[in-house]
Amino acid sequence: MKRLLFATLLTFGFTSHLLQAQDIELTDPTTLTPAEYQIMEVTVEGNKNTREQFIKNASTLVEGSSITYPGGDKLTRAISRLYRSGLFSDIKIFVTDRTSTGISFLIKVEEQARILEYKLKGIKRSERRDLEDLLVLTPGTVITESAIGQAKNTIRRFYEDKGYWYTEIETSTKEVEGVEDRVRLIFDIKPGERLEVKDIVFKGADEFKDRKLRRQIKPLKEDAWWKIFGKKVFKEEEFEEGKESVLTFYRENGFTDARILKDSVYTYEHDGLFKDKTGLKVVVTIEEGPQYKVRDITWDGNTVYSNETLTQVLGFEKGDIFNQNKFEENYSFGESSVSSLYQNNGYLFFQAVPNVTKVAEDSLDIHFDIYEDEIANIRHVSFSGNTRTHDDVVRRTLRTTPGNRYSRDAVIRTIRELGTLGFFDPQNIQPDILPNREDKTVDINYRLDDSQSTSNFEFSGGYGGPSIGVILSARVNFNNFSLKRAFEDGGWTPIPSGDGQKLSLGVQVTGTGYQSYSFGFQEPWFKGKPTSVGVNVSYNLLNYRGSTERNELFSSSVSMGKRLKWPDDYFSTQSIIGYQLYNIEGNSSFLADGTSSLLTFEQVLERNSVDNPISPMTGSKFTLSFEAAPPLPGFSEYYKLTSAYQHHVPIVEKLVLTSQVQYGYIGYFTDDKRSELNKFLVGGTQLQQRQSFLYDNIDLRGYPGGTTTSISPIVDGQKVAGTMYSKYSLEMRYPAVSNEQVQIIPYVFTDAGNSYLDFNDFDPFRVKRSAGLGVRLYLPVLGLVDLSYGYRLDGVTVPNSADVQPGNWEFLFNIGAPF
Structure with missing residues (x-):
């Protein structure tokens, strides 16, 4: 069929990320009435590095499918999808043939340039080496807005971790003589100013002075004239860790409801030695809540140990300020906790369910439901990873013996004894505790690492x-x-x-x-x-x-x-x-x-x-x-x-x-x-x-x-x-x-x-x-x-x-x- 070269259908372009449709150029556009056609053929031009079938699939203009022309939004969506792939800088779609029931299209693309190499300008050689290890820009890949944006974010984070604010990054491309379809991507970097944290302010903190709270917000540090070693720069991860440390401090002092309402970091002018300087101010707004004390401690379900013994192990008495971290440590996690007390005597399946109730405005009642269950015996003890050390040497060191009742202390002691042998990496000794609740037994496997030479x-x-x-x-x-x-x-x-x-x-x-x-x-x-x-x-x-x-x-x-x-x-x-x-x-x-x-x-x-x-x-x-x-x-x-x-x-x-x-x-x-x-x-x-x-x-x-x-x-x-x-x-x-x-x-x-x-x-x-x-x-x-x-x-x-x-x-x- 004779190609209708004079019938250019659509030209689409992106300006400021907004899709704009060009007017349809026909011999007499007003004579055309929107009608439904079947797509007879789709051809592609201008693609050098992109497969033709990929372009067709991305456009969703499939031969045999129907389309409304003119009008409808299928062509607009086709161009939008192709742009979103990031592979093309220009896309046009032309009508190449049209009958009473069928229509054919030509997709003409102009591909984005590909990276030959990239250069970092305006920074120190050492910083350039460090950034090259962080940036993911592979030669031969397409230069997309997404790739450039990701690279810029990496560069900004790199300098933010060093305390630099307002880092400016300009990008440009430069053609390389003798190399077709490849360009040099250039990042022109201005790291900005390295600002120190000059002031940390706590709003809403009535119970503790700012000076005390500043010691708790570490690893974030405030600069002062006597702190001459290292820059006290702002790092987001240190700030997050510091805020959690402040809340932990409050919980250790009875303020279990304490929370941080908001925080902000901004620059301000402060007095320098010779002139005003720019620094950072960190403001943390805290809602402290009441300081809670223990009013009563009760236990239910315990038969092995008395209430007095369990209360003593818990480490709280009536009238004590409630320390949440100490509470969690002493009932569950610590080596001298309530859980350890039971587990050292074989009660592996023991559970202590705490219920902390707020009474009045500043008091707590602590109640524990104890589920002691039965004593668990050790069924099987194994170990792995001792590639250089004979099994007998490991076996004679174990403090957990098959047939004996389970003991958490014995497991911890075994780890210590294996570590002090000097044959295994103490940090990599890991016990796998495999309980079997049905028959009240437990298997223990010690994972060892003797890969390093002891000689x-x-x-x-x-x-x-x-x-x-x-x-x-x-x-x-x-x-x-x-x-x-x-x-x-x-x-x-x-x-x-x-x-x-x-x-x-x-x-x-x-x-x-x-x-x-x-x-x-x-x-x-x-x-x-x-x-x-x-x-x-x-x-x-x-x-x-x-x-x-x-x-x-x-x-x-x-x-x-x-x-x-x-x-x-x-x-x-x-x-x-x-x-x-x-x-x-x-x-x-x-x-x-x-x-x-x-x-x-x-x-x-x-x-x-x-x-x-x-x-x-x-x-x-x-x-x-x-x-x-x-x-x-x-x-x-x-x-x-x-x-x-x-x-x-x-x-x-x-x-x-x-x-x-x-x-x-x-x-x-x-x-x-x-x-x-x-x-x-x-x-x-x-x-x-x-x-x-x-x-x-x-x-x-x-x-x-x-x-x-x-x-x-x-x-x-x-x-x-x-x-x-x-x-x-x-x-x-x-x-x-x-x-x-x-x-x-x-x-x-x-x-x-x-x-x-x-x-x-x-x-x-x-x-x-x-x-x-x-x-x-x-x-x-x-x-x-x-x-x-x-x-x-x-x-x-x-x-x-x-x-x-x-x-x-x-x-x-x-x-x-x-x-």
Whole structure:
């Protein structure tokens, strides 16, 4: 059929997102009467990257369907749909043929440009790199208004998170020579002004001052002249978190109806140092409501525990201000809650349904309906994820045993015990509790993660001063060793592991003549029982170049440890039998030349409830040790008593406060066989003090170690070791980074300690003090590395040399766990 080129039907265009229809151009439009036609044919022109069938389908102009022409809205909707696809910048529809019953159309499109690349202008290189990681603009895709709008929103959010307000973004496209249908998309960015929060105002807050509420709205912070570290910028997510923290604070103080009516953030002019500046003001309007107190507490349905016991566990008395968070913690979630009380006694299916009723204007009645149900027994216990650790090692650690009644405490204790093994990531130990209400049983599965290596290689170096020189130390620790697999074919892959045994090999040398070699092995479960057996052998030699002084020590020991069930199962005991052979030649210190042998017996009693050996969050550790070298023929003698206590308390979130106290005393059975060996020196770190192997070295940050510069008594103008020591430490730390690859734990500390000549000289409050900061780094390969920078508040006298002056900083480096 002859094409009617003169009969252009419709031309549509978008201006400001409004569809406008052009006049229909016919030979005589007034002669046409709207009629219904059948679409005979639809053709497409102008499409280069878009399939023709896609355009037809999107237009809904389907061959064989009917359409009213002229008039109707089917053509208008067709163009609207095509525009909404975002693929075209111009769309026209023409009538190409028309009979008395049929009509044909031509859809002519002009495609949107596609991205060759995009450029970010007007910003710093570092910001450009960060934005490139956030923007999703793939080369070859169509440049649509939606894609550009999304990119702009991403850029604005990026700068809002940095505190920039009124960020302006202009976009443009630029054709690239030699590249058809591809353009360069350019974002011209003006980040605007970085504004700080200068004022936070609370309206409607009558019970608490703004200053107190500002402390609660953290992490949002208000700027002040003394806050010199970091910009106090506004971030939406911090604001939302802060508002919830304010409401939590109100609920903890009895205002359970408190709510935020509205909030606003706006810019305003404030006085600057030299001129007026623009800052942000945050206004929060609060409706406090009444402060509620507890009027009455009642229980119904309880037969196992009395009302008095349950009320005591709940932690509220009549007349107390109602703390909603404490209430929820004490009846349901906490380790000492009402739910825990029942579940620790087997009542897994227990339920406590609270009903808090408001009476009068400011009082609450609390009623609990208790559904105790029956005791649940453990049917099956399993574990998974231990790819490197043998099942027996995990199974012997479990505190939940099939056949026993369920205990929530036992599950928590199992998680703690598995975490302290050091073989599994404590954060990834997850118990799956699978109860079966019909037969009153429960299955427990522990999901473990031992993907990270527990073995590590420690290598360190340092400088111990002119008299010591360069210190080099290396140690390899296999913390999940398997002696059995070491003798099996294919057991070395690359290290025989999986039985939880510990094997360590170490060497330390210095440039001035110190050497140390050590070997240690420990079996934590001897013959399938919770009895540990260990063997340690070491050799130390100190022979400075150009000096007649030569000190040697051969040391060996056998130990046996056992868990105790009384007073509780956190207690353990360890018995150690040791032999030391000393050879001292040309010693310039207080020690006499010659050989000395010691046969020692040591008994250690310990209670350890810390939850993590590297960075404890909770728990305590108490150690009491008595060591004796009896006056046997041919042997030297002494007896030694030491005690140490540490306590870990979480302050807020992950911030932990640790306090430590240590005391020690060495005495003698007789006078004729006593020596200066194994007395106390204080100062430095264990890494430095290993060269002073003739003494018992107590580490103290901020002070150097060694026989000449350590904290110790002076007799006749010469340094000697003390028979008593005291040490105190206070540390606050925060695990800033904690993942499988690395742990970074910064801390601040204060240390104090001293070494005393005898009882007459002992004064627990006459100590050398220091304060400072440090960081612990835990790497699976290197183990725990401790770096501290301590400021000395007191000096140390050094006979015949320069004293260790107060008011100076001391950097110390150590390897090994501090607790």
